[in-house]
Amino acid sequence: MKKLLIILLFTMSSAVTAQVAETTFENIEVTNQHNVLLLSINVPPRNTVSKAVLAEINTALNLAESDENIGAVVITGTNKVFSAGAGGESLKGVDKGEMTHAAIAHKVYNRIESFPKPVIAAISGISAGGGNELAMSCDIRIAGESAQFRQHELQAGLIPGFGGMQRLPRLVGQSRAMEIMLTGRYVGAVEALSIGLVTTVVPDSEVVLKAVSLAQQLNDNLNKKALAQFKKRMALSHSETFKEALINDQLTFDQLATSPDIHAAIATFIEKQKMESKAALD
Incomplete structure (x- = not known):
């Protein structure tokens, strides 16, 4: 071929x-x-x-x-x-x-x-x-x-x-x-x-x-780091109990929330939201 x-x-x-x-x-x-x-x-x-x-x-x-x-x-x-x-x-x-x-x-x-x-x-x-x-x-x-x-x-x-x-x-x-x-x-x-x-x-x-x-x-x-963790968690959660999945989701969230580059991403997102809101009101 x-x-x-x-x-x-x-x-x-x-x-x-x-x-x-x-x-x-x-x-x-x-x-x-x-x-x-x-x-x-x-x-x-x-x-x-x-x-x-x-x-x-x-x-x-x-x-x-x-x-x-x-x-x-x-x-x-x-x-x-x-x-x-x-x-x-x-x-x-x-x-x-x-x-x-x-x-x-x-x-x-x-x-x-x-x-x-x-x-x-x-x-x-x-x-x-x-x-x-x-x-x-x-x-x-x-x-x-x-x-x-x-x-x-x-x-x-x-x-x-x-x-x-x-x-x-x-x-x-x-x-x-x-x-x-x-x-x-x-x-x-x-x-x-x-x-x-x-x-x-x-x-x-x-x-x-x-x-x-x-x-x-x-x-x-989408934030690439958060996306990778999200997809990993979604796939793994299928084989976890509901309680286990909730705990592991929370641990992943906490890990992301303490990451300096995620702090920067959140600040950028908030600023973007402010600009979009201002533009909608103008």
């Missing part, structure tokens, strides 16, 4: 960006959209989340995390498909000591969930099986009007083993998640919005633009 070079939409001088420019991918396209790294799965016709795709997503995350100029990540598909699933690769045996397909997916999806920068899924067309589990690991999901979501593993003799059994109930509730997984039916974009599976529905032609625009907005407005 022809290798795809990362396309840089504008020139930056950092050494890390030079490293990004030299990286090659075979299964995803990676573009720098003004400090937002856009990852587009490009394995037609189904854009399956194979081991190779997962490995390249992880490599792109390495680049995004190590480059301070990159403020957010957007993951999307190509050719009107986000990802139709994991394909049949999970059915193949692995040599002793190798990670299974599901184990690799868990490693990458868990990383996305706790990634120190916002990760947004821009979904057009089919988002099914392991591909939909990828979308659910992202912080925010923006859907195009054509988007259809499905967890059909039970019909195929498997279970949603890439994290869907845990993440789907958290997003839409236990009862609704059970119905979606048991029937394996398609959930359209409008219904997905109504049950909380996605946050926004836009025309298909605008889904990536909307996701990138929101990512840029988050990059401009």
Whole structure:
């Protein structure tokens, strides 16, 4: 398969960006959209989340995390498909000591969930099986009007083993998640919005633009140190009791509150609020 070079939409001088420019991918396209790294799965016709795709997503995350100029990540598909699933690769045996397909997916999806920068899924067309589990690991999901979501593993003799059994109930509730997984039916974009599976529905032609625009907005407005701690805490709290989560949230807050650079950030925020209030009154 022809290798795809990362396309840089504008020139930056950092050494890390030079490293990004030299990286090659075979299964995803990676573009720098003004400090937002856009990852587009490009394995037609189904854009399956194979081991190779997962490995390249992880490599792109390495680049995004190590480059301070990159403020957010957007993951999307190509050719009107986000990802139709994991394909049949999970059915193949692995040599002793190798990670299974599901184990690799868990490693990458868990990383996305706790990634120190916002990760947004821009979904057009089919988002099914392991591909939909990828979308659910992202912080925010923006859907195009054509988007259809499905967890059909039970019909195929498997279970949603890439994290869907845990993440789907958290997003839409236990009862609704059970119905979606048991029937394996398609959930359209409008219904997905109504049950909380996605946050926004836009025309298909605008889904990536909307996701990138929101990512840029988050990059401009969020404190990076606080964001990293916030995402870490949100991910870890799933395995904690309510009492433990409250205590650990409080300890993280106290740690941030005593940091000199956070003091400076708060002062800047207060001054900005004053200026915005004054402008609104003028």
